[in-house]
Amino acid sequence: MTPSDASSGRWSRLDRPPLSEAALRRSLLAEGGLWTSVEVVDSTGSTNSDLAARAGSLPEGAVLVAEEQTAGRGRLDRSWVAPARSGLFFSVLLKPGERVPAAQWGWLTLLAGVATAAGVAQAAGVDTALKWPNDLLVTVDGEERKAGGILAERVDDGLVIGIGLNVTLTEDELPVPAAGSLALAKAAVTDREPVLKAVLRSMEDWYGRWIAAGGDAAESGLQETYAAGCATLARHVRAELPGGRELTGTAEAVDADGRLVVRTAEGAREAVSAGDVIHLRGH
Structure with missing residues (x-):
């Protein structure tokens, strides 16, 4: 979409204002606060790619929001596409630096999940759950569906964290049948502005706690809060691991490093740090 096309269609859906x-x-933006800039663009390929390309020249706390993403990405390079202004598509730049050991930076994906869930619950009145490591689930007609996802990418001196959240998508606009949106989950509020503000304020709060604790997820309360909101725990799961290996068992815990601990039928416990986790039915 060209900028002129985006502008001319800007009010084509009055229930989806810019x-x-x-x-x-x-x-x-407040002096001494985390967020240092906010930019909203009509359309772009990927806010993560755009922000990552400029990360070296930007201070921590830059926020880039797109009304439409034409090449949005999820984990494992899956595409994330939705109609213009039907959701929130944004990325933030965080630079923990020497305040937090790099080994703990993996918690930032889970932190973003906790912050998004809290912000959505507060602003939209929708109960959400987290699927390890980075999906936001809502309930639509009694069924768990994915309404949001988080993608963290390392840059030279920090991380870019991208969040995609389906807000007003209708059933016929969903990219796959298993997807959901806040509207389909009967959200009390589907105005994107208060939802975005609530998510970013929640992220600022949790990031501040995590930094103050030197990245210690237990001391900051992040580990406990994530576990309390994680729909994966106590579920029978299949983890599709790098290299083509699969692991099936019961998800028992999220450990101090943010890994999912799975107990197999044989009683062995394995910590999964990366992979695709599927919730299995009938267990």
């Missing part, structure tokens, strides 16, 4: 960059800046 975000106000000025209003977001007024609400989120």
Whole structure:
């Protein structure tokens, strides 16, 4: 989509008004706060790619929001596509630096999940759950569906964390039948602006706690809060691991490094740090 096309169609859906960059800046930018800039663009390929390309010249706390992503990506390079202004598609730049050991930076994906779930619950009135490591689930007609996802990418001196959240997508707009949206989950509020503000404020709060604790997920309360909201725990799962290996068992815990601990039928316990986890039915 060209900029002129995006502008001409800007009000084509009156129930999907554009975000106000000025209003977001007024609400989120404060001296001494985490967020240092907020930019809203009509359309881009990927906010993660755009922010990562500029990360070296930007301070921590840059926020880039797109009304539409044409090449949005999820984990394992899966595409994330949705109609313009039907969701929240944004990336943030975080630079923990020497305040947190690099070995603990993996917790930032889980931190973003906790912050997103809390912000959505507060602003939209929707109960959410987290699927390890980075999916946000909502309930639609009694069924768990994915309404959001998180993708963290390492840059030279920090991390870019991208969040995609389906807000007003209708059933016929869903990319796959297993997807969901806040609207389909009967959200009390589907105005994207207050939801985005709530998520970013929640992320600022949790990031501050995590930094203050030197990245210690237990001391900051992050590990306990993530576990409490994680729908994967106590479920029978199949983990599809790098290299083509599979692991089936019961998800028992999220350990101090953010890994999912799975107990197999033989009683062995294995910590999974990367992979695709499927919740199995009938167990």
